[in-house]
Amino acid sequence: MSTEPVLRVENLVKHFPLTRGVLIQKKIGAVRAVDGVSFDLQPGETLGLVGESGCGKSTVAKLLMNLERVSAGRIVFKGQDITHASGSALKAVRRNIQMVFQDPYTSLNPRMTVGDIIGEPYDIHPEVAPKGDRRKKVQDLLDVVGLNPEHINRYPHQFSGGQRQRIGIARGLALNPEVIICDEPVSALDVSVQAQVINLMERLQGEFGLSYIFIAHDLSVVRHISDRVAVMYLGKIVEVGTEDQIYEHPTHPYTQALLSAVPVPDPEGRETRERIILTGDVPSPANPPSGCRFRTRCWKAQDICAKEEPLLEVRAGLGDTAHASACHFAEVMEIVHTTN
Amino acid sequence: MTIETSDPVLVQPGVPLLEVEDLHVEFHTRDGVAKAVNGVSYKVHPGETLAVLGESGSGKSVTAQAVMGILDMPPARIPRGAIKFQGRDLLKMSNEERRKLRGQRMAMIFQDSLSALNPVYSVGFQLGEMFRVHRGMSRKDAKAKAVELMDLVKIPAARTRVNDYPHQFSGGMRQRIMIAMALALEPDLIIADEPTTALDVTVQAQVMGLLAELQREFHMGLILITHDLGVVADVADNIVVMYAGRIVERAPVHAIYRQPGHPYTKGLLASIPRLDLKGQDLYAIKGLPPNLMRIPSGCAFNPRCPYARDVCTTELPAAVPLGTGRESACHFAQAVLEGEVAADVH
Ligand SMILES: Nc1ncnc2c1ncn2[C@@H]1O[C@H](COP(=O)(O)OP(=O)(O)OP(=O)(O)O)[C@@H](O)[C@H]1O
Numbered sequence: 001m002s003t004e005p006v007l008r009v010e011n012l013v014k015h016f017p018l019t020r021g022v023l024i025q026k027k028i029g030a031v032r033a034v035d036g037v038s039f040d041l042q043p044g045e046t047l048g049l050v051g052e053s054g055c056g057k058s059t060v061a062k063l064l065m066n067l068e069r070v071s072a073g074r075i076v077f078k079g080q081d082i083t084h085a086s087g088s089a090l091k092a093v094r095r096n097i098q099m100v101f102q103d104p105y106t107s108l109n110p111r112m113t114v115g116d117i118i119g120e121p122y123d124i125h126p127e128v129a130p131k132g133d134r135r136k137k138v139q140d141l142l143d144v145v146g147l148n149p150e151h152i153n154r155y156p157h158q159f160s161g162g163q164r165q166r167i168g169i170a171r172g173l174a175l176n177p178e179v180i181i182c183d184e185p186v187s188a189l190d191v192s193v194q195a196q197v198i199n200l201m202e203r204l205q206g207e208f209g210l211s212y213i214f215i216a217h218d219l220s221v222v223r224h225i226s227d228r229v230a231v232m233y234l235g236k237i238v239e240v241g242t243e244d245q246i247y248e249h250p251t252h253p254y255t256q257a258l259l260s261a262v263p264v265p266d267p268e269g270r271e272t273r274e275r276i277i278l279t280g281d282v283p284s285p286a287n288p289p290s291g292c293r294f295r296t297r298c299w300k301a302q303d304i305c306a307k308e309e310p311l312l313e314v315r316a317g318l319g320d321t322a323h324a325s326a327c328h329f330a331e332v333m334e335i336v337h338t339t340n
Numbered sequence: 341m342t343i344e345t346s347d348p349v350l351v352q353p354g355v356p357l358l359e360v361e362d363l364h365v366e367f368h369t370r371d372g373v374a375k376a377v378n379g380v381s382y383k384v385h386p387g388e389t390l391a392v393l394g395e396s397g398s399g400k401s402v403t404a405q406a407v408m409g410i411l412d413m414p415p416a417r418i419p420r421g422a423i424k425f426q427g428r429d430l431l432k433m434s435n436e437e438r439r440k441l442r443g444q445r446m447a448m449i450f451q452d453s454l455s456a457l458n459p460v461y462s463v464g465f466q467l468g469e470m471f472r473v474h475r476g477m478s479r480k481d482a483k484a485k486a487v488e489l490m491d492l493v494k495i496p497a498a499r500t501r502v503n504d505y506p507h508q509f510s511g512g513m514r515q516r517i518m519i520a521m522a523l524a525l526e527p528d529l530i531i532a533d534e535p536t537t538a539l540d541v542t543v544q545a546q547v548m549g550l551l552a553e554l555q556r557e558f559h560m561g562l563i564l565i566t567h568d569l570g571v572v573a574d575v576a577d578n579i580v581v582m583y584a585g586r587i588v589e590r591a592p593v594h595a596i597y598r599q600p601g602h603p604y605t606k607g608l609l610a611s612i613p614r615l616d617l618k619g620q621d622l623y624a625i626k627g628l629p630p631n632l633m634r635i636p637s638g639c640a641f642n643p644r645c646p647y648a649r650d651v652c653t654t655e656l657p658a659a660v661p662l663g664t665g666r667e668s669a670c671h672f673a674q675a676v677l678e679g680e681v682a683a684d685v686h
């Protein structure tokens with residue numbers, strides 16, 4: 001990849017202090033929500049980000065959006081360090097990097113009409129849509145995401161969960177950003193609307209050269225939309241590769257377990273289907289295991305896994321599908337049998 | 341009368357746990373009347389899992405909220421229908437009686453976990469409250485119960501996190517806390533509205549496994565509202581499919597995946613992205629969802645339906661029986677079932 005990435009993330013870290021006491025708060029530790037995450041995002045590319053609940057996906061998204069302060073690390077947007085951007089630099093960043101949130105309920109202001117919510121970004125960036133054009137632009141956006149343009153004056157509570165998620169997506173598109181970070185953008189949608197939104201996102205990507213970071217727990221959706229996929233576990237990326245490498249040739253046991261747990265939309269043989277069921281509790285990010293963080297739930301774990309943290313690197317002997325995987329015993333295991 | 345949770349006499353074998361009959365719900369808004377639910381009927385038996393599928397905005401949550409008795413009225417109104425829980429019509433009960441049922445005998449897991457949790461109280465306090473209010477437990481015992489429940493739904497380090505506030509948990513964790521809250525008092529009926537939307541697959545598998553276990557143990561009825569057709573294929577016994585506030589198809593789980601009997605269901609199944617299939621564009625049902633203030637005449641799905649003929653724009657299709665426990669509200673149900681492929685459905 002010779003082109004300059006739109007977004008480069010280097011060793012991103014976010015620790016939330018754990019406190020005890022009501023009046024006098026005493027710091028008793030830290031939740032290591034994100035603990036050294038690095039990746040590049042190329043122009044026009046979609047990077048899927050998957051992993052267990054609580055592994056730090058949304059926190060990565062919030063750090064990229066400057067909604068949370070980084071504890072350490074660097075975020076570079078088109079060659080410019082935006083890690084600590086403020087004032088007009090931050091405003092420019094915000095225009096170019098937009099986010100669609102996970103929670104369609106709390107991310108929409110209940111006292112604003114849908115038209116105001118979607119048009120709000122234009123208040124801060126009037127250059128994108130002069131006052132007279134706004135209503136039309138907002139109605140176009142409503143249409144684009146499959147909502148009735150006549151509903152521009154309604155309030156969020158008058159819409160169902162899935163409809164609200166589409167409002168969030170319309171808002172994310174309003175400023176024609178270069179990067180859109182989507183945090184579970186389609187998980188509240190029914191599959192047909194989900195298909196519409198994904199087709200729409202792919203169309204917009206083609207038209208405007210958008211880059212996406214696509215966070216989702218639905219691995220089928222992620223496969224469909226992503227060029228590359230990064231798998232996170234307890235604040236770290238454990239495996240990263242092209243969509244094909246991750247789905248057809250996963251080498252990290254955690255990725256393999258994730259893929260095997262995906263429910264198949266076919267009830268035939270549901271009683272006998274084989275799955276890798278992970279045993280053991282999810283460790284607390286406040287007190288992650290030594291060495292490899294996955295070892296407490298891993299069926300391959302040996303002594304070395306407790307002693308030495310496996311680096312995220314391409315290991316020898318994995319053939320032409322080799323890609324970065326943070327496992328001492330990285331080895332291809334076929335889980336998904338693609339039929340094309 | 342007071343209702344004791346430990347009183348098994350009320351649960352008679354054979355009698356459905358829940359019977360929704362011809363339920364109608366409308367919202368009176370400034371712009372007009374939105375007809376969100378237009379004659380929904382379904383039954384849930386003890387130990388049964390009924391999955392409710394349907395388009396976003398088709399009235400799945402509103403129906404559930406009517407069953408739970410938590411619709412804001414006004415703007416909502418229930419002009420017609422009955423909701424019988426263990427044989428008694430909930431719509432004829434006093435607010436006091438219904439409040440007693442909620443939480444104790446029927447509980448709901450909400451679609452929006454963040455707004456359902458109170459941001460100013462710790463999650464431990466909110467979980468413990470169930471036991472203080474309904475079981476008269478001491479603060480200390482209630483806290484211990486809260487930790488137990490958090491463990492049950494796999495919140496790591498529950499003991500140290502019990503005093504944390506909702507915003508300090510990830511989306512998936514909040515969802516699991518909501519699930520814990522619903523399970524707390526071991527109700528007879530659980531309505532789970534998108535319970536696993538925010539969960540990744542491994543936790544989703546655990547949570548669904550947990551629900552199934554409790555269901556077997558306590559013979560609990562479960563209404564599962566979800567868009568995840570994978571989860572439905574895994575756990576459901578029976579399925580109802582909603583469109584524009586009506587049930588357009590009902591069937592046992594195996595039958596519907598093999599052979600959908602309604603064009604909407606067919607489109608829905610065709611839209612699923614599959615892990616093992618790489619395609620170009622995903623199939624999507626064309627057109628927009630109906631405006632509930634102006635539901636199309638005849639069959640509400642007709643403007644989007646590849647099978648539609650003239651009759652579909654004038655006559656509301658009645659439910660056509662399609663074998664045991666199956667029916668489809670489509671004029672051409674038999675043709676759809678037999679897989680006569682219409683123009684753009686594959
Ligand atoms: N307070 C309200 N005022 C007006 N319309 C409402 C109100 N609450 C809900 N509706 C409408 O009722 C319809 C049914 O909503 P409901 O929440 O039941 O949909 P749903 O099937 O659960 O969809 P989703 O899958 O997106 O959650 C929607 O079209 C919604 O816009």
Ligand SMILES: Nc1ncnc2c1ncn2[C@@H]1O[C@H](COP(=O)(O)OP(=O)(O)OP(=O)(O)O)[C@@H](O)[C@H]1O
Nearest residue numbers: 016033053054055056057058059508509510511512
């Ligand atoms: N403001 C906060 N204070 C303390 N801890 C936090 C805060 N925000 C997040 N965390 C913790 O950081 C970890 C990562 O949370 P994050 O929301 O990034 O997870 P996620 O991967 O998005 O999970 P999900 O799939 O459930 O949304 C979790 O353990 C969470 O409890």
Ligand SMILES: [Mg+2]
Nearest residue numbers: 058102510511
């Ligand atoms: Mg998240």
Ligand SMILES: [Mg+2]
Nearest residue numbers: 160161401451
């Ligand atoms: Mg809903």
